[in-house]
Amino acid sequence: MVLEEPHPPPYGNALGVAAVTQSKAAASARPTVVRKKFAKPPVKVACLACRASRTRCDGQDPCTNCLGKKKHCSYLPSKRGGPRKKKRPSIPADAVAQPADVQNATAPPASSGFDESSGIFGQIDVLSIPGAGLRSLDFPSDVHAMFADLFVPNADNSAHVQMEPTPSPSNIPSRSLVRTYGSDDAILNAYYDFIHHYFPILPPRVDPPAPDQPLDCIGSFTESPSEEPILAYRPQSPLCLAISAILALIPHPNDLEPSAPASVIRRRTYAHKFAQLANTGIESDCELHASSTDPAEALSSERPLLDREPFHSQAPVELESVLALLVLSIYEYTQRGNLLKMRYRAGQALAIALDMSLHALGDEYDEFAEARRRAWWMTYYCVLQGSIVSTTPLAIIANDPQFVTPYPRFAADPDGWSVLIQAQQVLVSATQFVIDLNKCISTRTNMPYIYERMQQLDAWASSALARSNLLPIVPQSVACGAGIEFTTAQCIRAISRIKLSSAQIKVHRFRAFSDIPIFIKKHCDLTAASAANPVSNDPSKTSRSQDGINNIGCSCSLEPFQPSSSEYTPSASSTSSDFHTMSQFSFTSGFPYSSQHSAKMCLRASLLISRMFHSLPLPQPLLDNSQTQQGMHMLPNHLPRTMPSFACCLMQGSYAMLMIFYKARVEKQMPPDYGTNNPPTPQDRLIEEIRQGLERIIATVTNYAIAFEALDGMRGES
Known part of the structure; x- marks a missing residue:
């Protein structure tokens, strides 16, 4: 639009010039119309x-x-189209007339927002606006725009204000990719590569393994990594979406800096987007269309069949919501660190499974029988797991006689599933034993029940562990196909041994160590050290404590032990704390096992835990020969294991090893140069074996923490 010049007024040049000047001043007081950049918007x-x-x-x-x-x-x-309506403070008119590109040129540069000393895995998020750390996952992208104007720095104090919660675009790697896939078949293939061995919720593979081919492009790389993700492919199945949430946490093979803050945040954002879409899909699958228009009709009608292709050809579509909730339950625990949501998702799966009568299936076997059996027993497994990690009473009866569904089967190990379920039952019973023990100790009542229960659980755990060590007997009729899930069956056996060993530690831990706290943070049912349990002020004891712990790289608060021939007792400096030694209890003689026997049981169990975790295989996806190998320096040896729902067993094992390790170091009273010229003794070999066990546990947690951020807190304690 062309503006015409106003005609000169008929009152002379001076008045005419004044009028023109006033007209221009009035025009400058109004916002100028900036010509659009494009002829077509x-x-x-x-x-x-x-x-x-x-x-x-x-x-x-x-x-x-x-x-x-x-x-x-x-x-x-x-959700990002259209103009943003911003509330701006009143500013001078000349500033309003300034073109938008000039204002952007004078704005202060965005701060990276990350302190290198704190790291991305800090327990406390000190950033000040939505979008920082995990908080950004709870805000949609339009809410980010709503908060944007609240933190615009003023010109006067912009030099010392840091508002940007994520790294500036210049610090974001140009290839911070996320592991996403372009089809359901590619996601199913990745499930068998990365998840199935540790969490077999689906039947065996139907199609042969294919090369792992995550998408190499996910959208713009210059935006904040915590912004709303752009999904190149959005699956319809909630199970496919839930699996995508786990896969997104695994570093992309072509990400040159997978541990960089921007890469970690981008993976976290995409994973949670998939998890939210999976929850939406579950709600949609459970919805009745008549509920919103005719509730009376909905109450009396049957649930309609789901009209979509199954994610797995041998798993019916109606099972996908149950299986998706199981995956999300583990996601909430290992990635989000939310035990409440972990138990809530497992409870949802249990309600749907009971509604479908998956717990009461018969011996009939068809093409979907194996999928239904796995759906039920993995639901049962996850419900018990939620009680184990949160140390809460069970929501169901573990040995309910109504649960009659036959166990699934591995061709390579027909007894593998029964061994796993029995191990889970032993571990949850040992967890309940810890709850009962704490109540009895606090009230000083009903201790005979504790003694009897301790003997029962010890015998049960030992028997189940002996059974798990037996080699599987494969019938001759299925021997030819036993290799289909051979690695998965081996993993399940190893996980069963881990759980049974953890149960043994829970049964004997109090008798062996009086539950003296050594970890700063709360882990499972282990007591956390606090200000109420201070370390000794004795310099010599403190130096020995620091020497024994720092050499194994652990952040612990550990009371020094006094050498004793009969009891593991802390020093006299700890008598003022809330934690009492066994000698302070009148019921010490009533325990069916001595403290030495319990300590040996804990030691054997903890070393077995470290070896079994170390034996779990790493993912080994097939690689396409034509695939780019830019980021393959970390693959395949550094790919993370997934689905560590039993990571709590790591802390049980490390607790037992640290207690015995430190006691052995203190009893030897070793000088700094001890062992240079002396031949190794049995105690030296014991210390070295414990050290190696702790190193295996640290390596295991480090591997899990590549993908699962919530477990990084355990690495800080290991």
């Missing part, structure tokens, strides 16, 4: 291919760019 939604290449899209279906380059053109709804 940009479209509201661009296709995914144009977004990825940062090319202007014409909004057609297909668009001109995709037609010319022969690319697949697809669209997703965008």
